[in-house]
Every structure is written in structure tokens, then in C-alpha cells.
Amino acid sequence: MINIYEVNETNAMIERENLDVRTITMGISLLDCADSDLEKVKNNIYNKITSTAKDLVKTGQDIEKEFGIPIVNKRISITPISLIGQAACHTPEDYVEIAGALDRAAHEVGVNFIGGYSAIVSKGMTRNDELLIRSIPEALSKTERICSSVNVGSTKTGINMDAVRLLGDIIKDTAFKTKDNDSLGCAKFVALCNAPDDNPFMAGAFHGVSEADVIINVGVSGPGVVKYALQNLKNADFEVLCETIKKTAFKITRVGQLVAQEASKRLGVPFGIIDLSLAPTPAVGDSVAEILEEIGLERAGAPGTTAALALLNDQVKKGGVMASSYVGGLSGAFIPVSEDQGMIDAVKAGSLTIEKLEAMTCVCSVGLDMIAIPGDTKAETISGIIADEAAIGMVNQKTTAVRIIPAFGKKAGDVVEFGGLLGYAPVMPVNSFDCSTFVNRGGRIPAPIHSFKN
């Protein structure tokens, strides 16, 4: 039987070390909502989401109460909207109308984000993919709860550089259209490479076409728990360090697995995957950067950071895989700057640069995440940054992403404030040498040689 020490350990993780389940995300296929009439598409989408997810938030709250574990977010991911609007949308404005219907549905069921205002263009763009992409700035400025993503490349297809180039302009325009809120729209858009179909985390969540009609995916968290577990191991060797992280990750993930199974049972929806991620929040003590400091770095960004992060990421997976029956999504440590107090401090102290963050993305999920850059950064430079990240993902057969905010009117050293879980971020300087000739070439970068496995 469970003893008092085990009970106290679990409750200390929840109360003192910020253990929570980061998100229950219901994936909903909207493929059956397509129609050639825009009004019908909007109604179909609204009706399907509000009927399928009507009990999602309540169920999440019940589980929270009964098990005493916070479930921070209840969210929805949907089929990439470029597909659903294919027959009905003839202009970017038509897609913005669908965004409005999605936002209303999100408000109705009480979820804080709905992800999947997306296009998958890893090899080429259809006319509708391009219409959706061009609608993103308007859609994100006119809605509150929509998250958008574009998959610009994959190991199998190479990188669609036409899309990468276009996204530079789209991100700049989104920053401008949401300038009154510190360019908040850009915090809800991500460019991906090797995007998974079952990711429960925003902004990149969408419900891929390979998925069932409805599914429950759960994202775990718990950087604070790992940090506390490492606090007494200052002089331990790597074996002890890694074992401790692995065991802690196991415990964290088991809670996620329990919540996922309960949610799946109560909602009558199949369980999809657990996303084994260390997802930080701006709360002190809930930081991936602070884990790196516990491992032995003065600040995140110091030499050794990439190795420490690689070790952390790998042990989290090794512990988590054993704890869950299905693992998927992004599964890795997140290193968003604005959502992690330790990362913010490292940037302010001059320890962490965009280039070091880029190196770190080679060994963890997901990419350059929640990084504010000067508002006058050129669109071509943003495209260059996306191309670099996509190349890391393509060559290393992993997901990478760019969620970058060229904060309108801000310069390096200023601070942008997004609020809530999105946090705040110091504006980081960007290498200002030009890459326009490179990104303007047009076409696509071929798939790497090691992708040809047949």
C-alpha cells in the first residue's frame, strides 16, 4: 500500500515544485466539414467543434479536482484549415472568416487555444495553402484564441524555400497588425520542419490527416520537479545525475498517462499520445534554464549548455517512454525564451544569444521559440533564420520550429510583454548581415541523402 512518504513526495511536487499536466488537447478531424459554400463550412466547423468538445473543459476540471493535479490548459487541435477551406475559399479574406468561426467555437467550449490554422507545404504550396498563409496576419489580428502554423520542410521532402521566403513577410505583417499588443500575433504562429501530426502543444498543434476522427493527446510538464531532484546532487557524477533525471521523468509522465487515460475514458474518445516534454512557465522554479544551472552551468548559454541539454533531453525520454503506452508529439525539453525565467535572465546577463539557442535546438525540441527580435529586422533575415532551423530539422530527422517576434517599434534591449503563460521577453539582437540573395532564389532545397531509405 502507498505510504505517507510517497504521498508527501507527490504532493510536494505539485505544491512546491510546480508539477502539473500542461495540456489536455483534443484533436478533432474537420475533414467532414468541407463544402463549396463558405457559410456551410463555417457552420459545419462550429457545430462539430462545439458538439465534440462540449465536455472537454468540465472533464479536465473534474480530473484536476479528484486527483489534485493541476491541468493548466484544455485545448483543441484541428485538421489543417487550408485543406478544409479548399473548395470554399477563393481569397485570403474567406479564410479569415473561417478563423472567426473557429474563435467563436473556442470561446463557446471554453478552451484557451485552438491550433490548426495551418498549411502543410513541405514540398509545394497549393493555391489554397498560399491563400491561407497570406490570411495569417489578418486572422491572428482579428481573433484571440487561434494558433497558426506552417510546415515548410521535412527530411523526406527537403525545404520549400518559396514558403520560407513568404513567411518572412507574413511574420513581419503579423507583427505590424498586432503592434498594439507588442506584436502578440507572432507568438501564436510557428514555422515548422518535420511537424508531427499529434502534437498537443501550441502554437504548432494540428490534427494531422493520419489521425482518427477525435483523439486525446496530453502534454506533461515538470521542469521544477527535475530541478528540485537535482538540487542535492552537486557533486554526483553523470551516472547518478542521469539516473535521477530518468526516474523523475518517469514519475512525471505516469501522472500524464493517468490523466490521459481518465480523460479518454470519461470523454469516450481514444487516447492518442503523451508528449514527453519539459515545458517551462514564467514562474520561478519552473524553468529548463534552471535545470541546466543545477547540472553545473553558471547560466544557460555558457559553454557546455548544448551537452547538458542533450543529456537532459535524452534522460527525460528514457524515463518517460517506460511510463507511457504511447509517446508522440514533440517530446523533448522546450527552450522558449519568454516563457522561462531562467532563459530571460540568461539573455539579460549576456550569456544566451540566438546563435547559442540555435545550437541548442539541435539536441532538444523544438526550435527558436518565443524569441523577440528588433522590429526593423528584415523579412529576408527572418526567412534566413527559418531556413537555418528547418535545415537542422531536415538533416537531423527531428522537428524544429521558429516562433519569433519582430516586435514592432522595439530595438535590442527593450522588453516585450505578452502576459500569462506567454510571459515577457527581452528583445535580442540579430546578425544584421544580409541573406536576401540566398532566400530569394526560389524553389526548394532537395531532401538530404540519408532520407532515401527504401
Next chain:
Amino acid sequence: MNKVIITVVGKDTVGIIAKVCTYLADSHINILDISQTIVQEYFNMMMIVDANKSDKDISQIISDLDRIGGEIGVVIKCQREEIFDKMHRI
């Protein structure tokens, strides 16, 4: 079996266990195990109970115990056993 873990943490005072046990008895909740320690004058108790025969649902029990905790100045948490079982047992 619908096992529930009740934890009580707070400043030690007369009658904490009595209050909690009275409520449990009135609610037809059977106590399976109790452990209790006092750390630096702080009362720390854990009970494993079986709420199967209770006429109240778990949500009601959680709210009631939370209220009783407030009345006697301690924190009473009530959680389904599976969260501990999953975390600490393979």
C-alpha cells in the same frame, strides 16, 4: 475499490483526527490505514479510505473536507489513490 487518500497538514491542535473521522463515519467512508507524524510542530497525517459505500461522490467529499480543514485551521486534501499508485508503483 474506490480508494481515496486524505492528507491533513497544519499546526497541531486538539481534535484534528476526531473531526475528520467523525465526518468519515457520518459519510459511511471506511478507514483502511492511518499514518501520522509531527514535524516541527506541524501535524502531518495520511489516511487511506474506501469511499465505495459512501452516499457522497468524491467531488462532494473533497469540498466537505476542504471546508472542515478551513474550520480547524489545517489543509485537508483528498485525492484518488491512482495518482500515487501510478507514480510510485510500476
